[in-house]
Amino acid sequence: MAQFRTCPDTGLYFHKSAESLIKANAVAAAVALLVAGVLGLLVVLTRWQAVHLLPADQFYMALTAHGIDALIFWIIFFEMAVLYVASSVLLRSRLATPFWGWVQFVLMLVGAIMTNWAIFQGNSSVMMTSYAPMQAAPHFYLGLILFAVGALIGCFVFFGTLVVAKQEKTYDGSIPLVTFGAVTAAIIAVFTIASGAIILVPTFFWSIGYISHIDAEMYRIVWWGMGHSSQQINVAAHVAIWYLIAGLVFGARPMSEKVSRSAYLLYILFLQLACAHHILVDPGVSAEWKVFNTSYAMYLAVLASMIHGLTVPGSIEVAQRAKGFNNGLFEWLRKAPWDNPVFSSMFISLVTFGFLGGITGVVMGTEQINLIIHNTIYVPAHFHATVVTGTTMAFMGVTFFLIPVLFRRQMILPGLAKLQPYIFGGGMTILILFMLGAGTLGVSRRHWDMDFTGAALGFDYPGMAYTLMGIGAFGGVIGVVGGAAFLLITVGSLLFGKKLEPSAGLLQSFGVPLAASCYTDERPAILPRAAAAEGHHGSSFEAPGTFVLALVLLVTFVVYYFINWKYLASVWQLS
């Protein structure tokens, strides 16, 4: 018999098995974030040429582990927790096959440890991309394969839970929008993992000598089907969290369920095709393939992001105006709870994802202007805007919400928690902006020494490039301080936070269920059909402030796009 617990503060229902799995995956994610953050600090302090901390071999080892721990292990462990929340908790359903849920967790954990072990042994410093013919130790690939198989099992536990919820009629009507966002993330995850299997399994056999040759170009195309799509899972998941937090903090309802779901459908259809922008300067594929996959299909996914970027703050504005914050264009925003880290993390995530990640993504996805910045440090600047200030901050925001609700502990250091999103978001934004500038000046990504000391063919970057890298690194250090504050608050709360439920002990913070008396065999009430949004049919704009913000984004994009084309023209020296 399925057992459920009702959160006394929020009314959310937690199925016992799902609750344990959510906790275990979230804690594993936090550990990966800790490792990634420490390594990120080492990388930043090495690329800051005035400090230049690590020797070359350790730098490439740290960079490899930083990329994989941050972009794969932290994110996907957390996304497993998101999938279980979006299916079991939001649909008020028991989790399908908890046993396979634990198989997911164990496989991912073993895989993550194995790959890290391979990297820190020192003979697998092949970067996250591990481009063939560079070869890592066999257990580097094996760890990634095990991790991917675990994640695939997690996706099917999620889909199974949707089937259980539908069969047992735990909800009325369509699944909630947040769950639909998680469906989108899980679909992208299945393609991601399939691509990973197609390329990593033969690469593993190559590493142990069973296959003699891996074609470098074939590797790049198929690997990016995994490498970039894994970041598209993040986009779908963190947009779902934006909607979730807007609902939790403001009681906001989507301005139009139809429009938001259609935008997710655009993600399902087109988002994964953006993998092609990594191949834009590769000689082996045609312009037709490049242009269709990036400049056409990708823009439809960008359109979807713009819709979400408009509807999430728009729904908040409508909710705030309904509460009486109607003065001028932005009273609704000024009076938002900026000292609530759940909201401030989410809003910084939304703004930085749109202005920094979105705009630079379009620039990178355009074949011609991509040439200016391809493989420069502009690229990590872009994906730090999407994955760090975008996804990670959204995940941080929802974690602050989950500490009392899921873990039943009171958050420690509330004063620091109020500041944490600004420290982390501010520091990372400085890092991103100055890396964008340095990349535009041609500074290489993944390069240990900007001075090219001892190189047969030297190259002198302008002095400004060193200044930009130094300021960016300073921002990175601030960002790491913000990340450390997040871990201090969250892990500290799990260990030392006041218990909101007497049985919420140390082991319960890591996945052991609460006392039996907290759970009941009684099934939760059916989740009612979402009511249609009201008051959305007037003749005037319902969210004029959001409309102005959208125009600001558009103008910023147009100006920045122009600057890049102008810069390209100056490179040609034709005008």
Added chain:
Amino acid sequence: MKETSDKPEKDQEEKIPAMQTLIDNPFLLLFIGVAMPTVFYLIWGIMEIVTIPVAP
């Protein structure tokens, strides 16, 4: 009387738009979401690589 009250309900049940049917079916979405990038990104891209002539 009974007939008239049943009819609108029936009509309502029957009038599920095609897009709604698609969006409410996660497995159909899964198929489309995997097929699209598999065809346009992977298969098309791989075909381009395998048709490059081998250097003499």
